[in-house]
Amino acid sequence: xxxxxxxxxxxxxxxxxxxxxxxxxxxxxxxxxGHAGFMMIGAYTAVIFYKYLGVPFAVCILLSGVFSVIIGLxxxxxxxxxxxxxxxxxxxxxxxxxxxxxxxxxTEPVFNGALGISGFPKLTSLWVVTLLVALGLILMxxxxxxxxxxxxxxxxxQEIAAEIMGVDIVKTKVIALAVSAFYVGxxxxxxxxxxxxxSPAMIAASKSSDLLAGVVFGGMGSISxxxxxxxxLAILPEILRxxxxxxxxxxxVLFVVVMxxxxxxxxxxxxxxxxxxxxxxxxxxxxxxxxxSVKTDNRNGGDADE
Amino acid sequence: MSDFLLETKNLTVRFGGLxxxxxxxxxxxxxxxxxxxxxxxxxxxxxFNMITGVIPPTEGEIFFKGSGIVGVRxxxxxxxxxxxxxxxxxxxxKISALENIVITLQREPGYSLVEAFLRTKKVRxxxxxxxxxxxxxxxxxxxxxxxxxxxxxxxxxLQRRLEIARALATEPELLxxxxxxxxxxxxECDSLIDLIxxxxxxxxxxxxxxxxxxxxxxxxxxxxxVLNLGKLLAHGDPHAVQxxxxxxxxxxxxxxxxx
Numbered sequence: 001x002x003x004x005x006x007x008x009x010x011x012x013x014x015x016x017x018x019x020x021x022x023x024x025x026x027x028x029x030x031x032x033x034g035h036a037g038f039m040m041i042g043a044y045t046a047v048i049f050y051k052y053l054g055v056p057f058a059v060c061i062l063l064s065g066v067f068s069v070i071i072g073l074x075x076x077x078x079x080x081x082x083x084x085x086x087x088x089x090x091x092x093x094x095x096x097x098x099x100x101x102x103x104x105x106x107t108e109p110v111f112n113g114a115l116g117i118s119g120f121p122k123l124t125s126l127w128v129v130t131l132l133v134a135l136g137l138i139l140m141x142x143x144x145x146x147x148x149x150x151x152x153x154x155x156x157x158q159e160i161a162a163e164i165m166g167v168d169i170v171k172t173k174v175i176a177l178a179v180s181a182f183y184v185g186x187x188x189x190x191x192x193x194x195x196x197x198x199s200p201a202m203i204a205a206s207k208s209s210d211l212l213a214g215v216v217f218g219g220m221g222s223i224s225x226x227x228x229x230x231x232x233l234a235i236l237p238e239i240l241r242x243x244x245x246x247x248x249x250x251x252x253v254l255f256v257v258v259m260x261x262x263x264x265x266x267x268x269x270x271x272x273x274x275x276x277x278x279x280x281x282x283x284x285x286x287x288x289x290x291x292x293s294v295k296t297d298n299r300n301g302g303d304a305d306e
Numbered sequence: 307m308s309d310f311l312l313e314t315k316n317l318t319v320r321f322g323g324l325x326x327x328x329x330x331x332x333x334x335x336x337x338x339x340x341x342x343x344x345x346x347x348x349x350x351x352x353x354f355n356m357i358t359g360v361i362p363p364t365e366g367e368i369f370f371k372g373s374g375i376v377g378v379r380x381x382x383x384x385x386x387x388x389x390x391x392x393x394x395x396x397x398x399x400k401i402s403a404l405e406n407i408v409i410t411l412q413r414e415p416g417y418s419l420v421e422a423f424l425r426t427k428k429v430r431x432x433x434x435x436x437x438x439x440x441x442x443x444x445x446x447x448x449x450x451x452x453x454x455x456x457x458x459x460x461x462x463x464l465q466r467r468l469e470i471a472r473a474l475a476t477e478p479e480l481l482x483x484x485x486x487x488x489x490x491x492x493x494e495c496d497s498l499i500d501l502i503x504x505x506x507x508x509x510x511x512x513x514x515x516x517x518x519x520x521x522x523x524x525x526x527x528x529x530x531x532v533l534n535l536g537k538l539l540a541h542g543d544p545h546a547v548q549x550x551x552x553x554x555x556x557x558x559x560x561x562x563x564x565x
Contacts, residue, residue: 139423139424142422142423143422143423145425146415146417146422146425146429147412147413147414147416147417147422147432148415148419148422149422150405150408150412151409151412151413153398153401153405153409154398154409154413157397157398157401158397158398158399160360160396161392161398162398162409163379163380164358164360164380164384165384165409165410165413165472165475165476166384166385166410166413166414166476167381167409168381169381175419221400269400269401
């Protein structure tokens with residue numbers, strides 16, 4: 001039972017990070033190969049504030065997000081400003097991720113270099129993670145629905161046209177990066193307080209591609225898709241543990257199969273919709289909820305393809 | 307001096323050794339429909355690209371509403387009231403026709419990022435209002451029934467109309483149309499002429515039009531500029547341009563013995 005709980009907790013943490021990255025990769029169309037860097041920043045920020053400055057856990061989580069955003073802005077503004085194209089940006093982020101790892105590994109004071117920091121309690125529980133996943137999802141859906149989210153879609157679909165229609169490309173991309181940095185930073189903090197130990201080796205460069213895989217796997221224009229994929233990809237290795245050495249092979253084959261037969265990802269450009277369920281119950285009780293009537297007016301038949 | 311809405315002076319751009327546009331002086335008065343024609347490769351679209359800020363000119367100046375716009379970012383130029391459509395359609399393909407307009411109407415959110423995350427009452431109200439306005443624009447170009455269709459899946463002619471609607475959603479004073487009738491049959495051309503005239507008259511928008519369909523250009527334009535190999539070949543009212551010998555030669559080629 002405890003094993004179950006721990007797998008679910010890690011799955012939840014992964015979900016938070018993957019939905020964050022989905023805004024940047026799926027919605028804005030900017031691939032990042034270095035978001036492990038933000039995870040590292042989040043993890044160390046939370047631990048340092050908690051252990052050395054005695055800041056409460058909840059505040060530490062928030063600070064780790066905020067600090068990731070600040071670093072994200074520092075790295076993001078120049079890269080967006082100089083208009084790096086998709087692949088250039090991905091490589092720039094890869095450099096960023098590695099740089100963060102090397103800085104942490106080689107800084108003895110405070111960071112304790114490659115040995116890492118230990119000696120803080122396990123404060124990330126399944127309940128905390130569940131709560132944050134729910135909160136993270138709600139806020140993210142709101143963001144996506146807002147004008148800011150729509151600008152992201154415009155940039156992904158047609159950058160030149162978006163700009164000529166008056167969308168501020170640089171600002172939109174920087175916001176997308178900042179939002180993703182916040183989520184991944186928070187994920188990093190939760191991760192550290194779950195493991196009760198943090199070292200640079202725990203957040204390897206491959207973590208970036210794991211997160212990226214979650215988004216690509218889940219769907220490039222979706223939040224619920226990557227959320228599911230993020231959770232599943234954290235659980236899958238545990239299920240496949242019985243196959244030990246064959247685990248990675250199965251993992252890899254699964255990816256190839258998905259990319260071949262469903263290149264747009266699990267949910268593609270759609271979201272999981274509970275509208276049919278709500279409508280069913282609405283009909284059962286003979287009333288139409290306000291939210292439902294607005295939604296059906298706005299996009300009649302839009303959920304028929306779910 | 308500036309009774310011109312748009313004015314270019316000595317507009318020139320070189321790509322390496324190739325001079326795509328050379329010394330173009332181009333003027334558009336408020337309320338006009340101006341045609342820009344010329345054989346393929348004459349540099350017409352390049353002129354649009356320079357005006358909208360996508361390509362920086364090598365030399366020369368561009369004035370919009372009396373102020374210079376060379377070096378101004380495309381989104382800033384757009385917000386000053388200049389919009390365009392594209393020769394090779396550039397819609398936001400994977401989303402619905404309605405969303406294409408909604409995005410354009412919401413290019414400046416009008417609320418903070420925090421409000422966006424919390425989806426406050428204000429955000430919801432703005433959303434509802436924007437939706438309504440988006441339907442109006444679709445109505446204007448006759449696409450209301452296609453509101454929920456994915457933009458990229460619409461027939462070609464309708465995609466062109468959607469692009470016009472999207473450009474209008476920026477509430478421009480000047481609209482640049484890049485071959486709006488490309489790939490359309492005569493019937494579709496006629497209804498396009500009606501649409502453009504309608505936009506011009508009802509919304510009072512000044513229009514510059516690149517077009518190969520002579521019917522469309524001659525029918526609509528108050529004035530026509532003819533470009534050939536990047537240079538201004540002729541300029542005048544439609545009738546004068548149609549009978550201009552240089553223009554005929556540029557389009558049909560020159561007889562060998564004249565050489």
